[in-house]
Amino acid sequence: MTARVQRLITAAGLLAAVGVWAQGPPPPGPPRSPKAAAPVDLTGYWVSVIAEDWRWRMVTPLKGDSASVPVTPEGRKLLEAWDPAKDEAAGVQCKAYGAAGLMRLPGRLHITWQDDTTLKVETDAGTQTRLFRFGGTPPPAEKPSWQGYSVANWERPPVTPGAPPTLPIFATRIGTRGRSLEVTTTHLRPGYLRKNGVPYGDKVSLTEYFDYYKEPNGDEWFTVTTIVRDPQYLNGPFITSSDFKKEPDGSKWRPTPCAAR
Amino acid sequence: MGTLTNRLVPALAVAGAFALRASASQGPPPPAAARGAELNVLPVQGAVSMLAGAGANITLQIGKDGVLLVDTPPAALVPQVLAEIRRLSDRPIRYLVNTSLDAEHIGGNAALVGPAAGRGTGGAPFGTIGPNRPAIVAHENVLNRLSASQPPTPAAALPTTTYFQASMDFFFNGEPVVVLHAPRAHTDGDSIVWFRRSDVLSVGDLVRLDRYPDIDLARGGSVDGLIAALDRIIEITVPERLQDGGTRVIVGHGRLCNEADIVEYRDMVAIIRDRVADLVKKGQTLEQVKTAKPSRDYDTRYGSGDAMTEAVYRSLTEKRGTT
């Protein structure tokens, strides 16, 4: 065999190998709905288990107590001026039940699929309803509300933000199957991060990650990591994580109205 | 054809290797299956290992000079224990050191020295290490109590080398072996065996992690002596880094320990002692003290505290002569 032929054969082998690799997996079928594509099941009744921040969540904290929250001086002024009687008179008892603080309140959640693209989260504390809409963006005329407008997706594999496209020579991508639910919420009315008036304003945005896990004893849980960004009242992202345990049914569901105290 | 063979065979070999690689299990091969026997040897440090599973833990020191055991198994397990030792060394057993006179720590003495060997019976003379006769080392109080026991202890099981002062020592397998007396602790004949170069202590039932310590008042034990013994162990041990590692402690029952474990154990004994002492000071009877359950926050870890409470109570009141 001549050297030329050897080189041709080597080149053909190389092209064949790259061709096999470049094909990748077989092409996907028609896209599945978010409900059908859900990697985990978050539906059901869930109870908050308060093992952290107990005295800021199970009871209304003392006035002026903003421990752990990175409030700005402007935020500090507002929380020092908190007056639940004024909130009651103004009919804004639900300020502490807005999306940015809701998941920290003791209570139960009832999560269901409203339709194939909307996950509904109801709370018995304050009888609130959040809708996690998969895909799309908030309508232009969306009015601020206690729960705002939430856009959800099953979390995609991580990519460096703003990075240029790359050719993965001898590399693959990690995080090929995320199990987390990512929810971004905007259009929130000003509210409270805690029941004692630690404020968030109308420039707030909320990012949440819901992570499901099951323990060896059979208990099912999810933890929601909540990142609140408010350039007015917080001097950085405020990050908490709240843990919920699944219950077999709604027998302990106990709706209670919003309370300012 | 030679050229074809030269090209085809390697190609098939590469293809075969690739196929095997694709189906091979990930990660390293699983470790060797655990031995079917209940006995397990855990290398500890230096020349010292721990043999677990024969009831009480047995300490092994193995080297060119031979084999040393701290405590011996029940007689029925001696053949199995010997088999484990023979996996590690074919050198003769030279020393058996007994940390106390508890049956579960001396049960194999006679079998390990040979049933025919005895003191002054034509075998190796008393106190001499003959070629086939290990020396049995223990505190003098162990010999005294075993000699007087009813039913009588077989002669072959009796200690042949005893000490009555604070300690004795000898050099074996490249390191000093120091045998320290722990007076009036679990019993009045307890010994702590310290392998100085290996940096290992063998402490017998001065520490047991499976239940409360046995303060054997009938055989000279006391709570204050036990605390003092634990203090001594803490004094000798040196952790390597921030309370982990360093001097290892082989306890009578339970996992391999180090200083931090002994500190927790000592604290438990001291706190229960303080509580009982306070109730004694208030004039409470034994039954009243037991009802108060002074060990109740440790019972979930060590089991019923009644025997411990009674032993501590009697130890404190007998000391005061108020029994």
Add this chain to the structure above:
Amino acid sequence: MARSGVRLPVRLAEYVAAGLQTGFILAALVLGCPAPAAAQVDFSGQWAPVYHEDNAERIPGPELGDYTGLPLNDAARLQADSWDADRISVVSPYQCRPHSADYGMRGLGNLRVWADLDEKQQLVAFHTYMPAWGSERTIWMDGRPHPPDYAEYTFQGFSTGVWEGNMLTITTTHLKTDYYRRNGVPASDKRTLVEHWTRHADFLTVVTVVTDPVFLTEPLVRSQNWFNDVGQALPAFNCEYASELPGAQKVPNHLPGTNPYLTEFADWYGLELAAARGGAETMYPEYRLKMGAPHSKPPDRCKRYCTCGGGFNCDVNPARR
């Protein structure tokens, strides 16, 4: 002619073999590094802890008698009630006792994580380092079993991890006795720790689930957060023992029923005393229905650790008494 007729099939076979050989070798190079296990995530990096929950407890330290949010049993409560902070000074080994793996992930947690890969780029282990007491931990990812129960226990224990999608679930056994809170609430050596690590962009969430048959009536589930801090550099930690408090009680402890400090916490923060004593019942929403009155008249406003924010700007109001 006859000779070429014989050679042509051989030559063809040679070409095919050469192509196969080259193709297989190149495919092995490109594809032979096995695809990573599904949804692996790289946790390597420098992680700075976020203290936006329980800041005052985790940084300055918990108040005596604060057992809120812990599913304790009576044994744990009594041990915590008996604990005297002098013990850390008098019992010198406690001066350098590190946080265990579970408390380390809860308490002081600047963290560095790095991965060990073998020559086939397979993940063998993650390692973690926290400068708080120089705690180093190995999380074995190669499927090895845990040691037998008679093996040594350490403060970091023995950890193995498995992937569940994008979540790393870690099981740790062989943990030494330690604490759930730095005011004497004990953690036994019979406990096991399960963690769930997830990375979302530059945030790390670690859920810790501790099961302790000696001191807890149900698993203790808590979750902590870090953010990726590329500028973080972690120092070494040095500790030396020193003799302190000569002549003190051998093991400082409060006799049962004599600790005078156990009601302070409830009084400072206007809480019911039973709630301050903890227990699983107090962790569920329905407890609020039966929660009693505060132990004493609550202050009209916060007077203690009111402004602990994202950093170390906690201040205790000196006028608290």
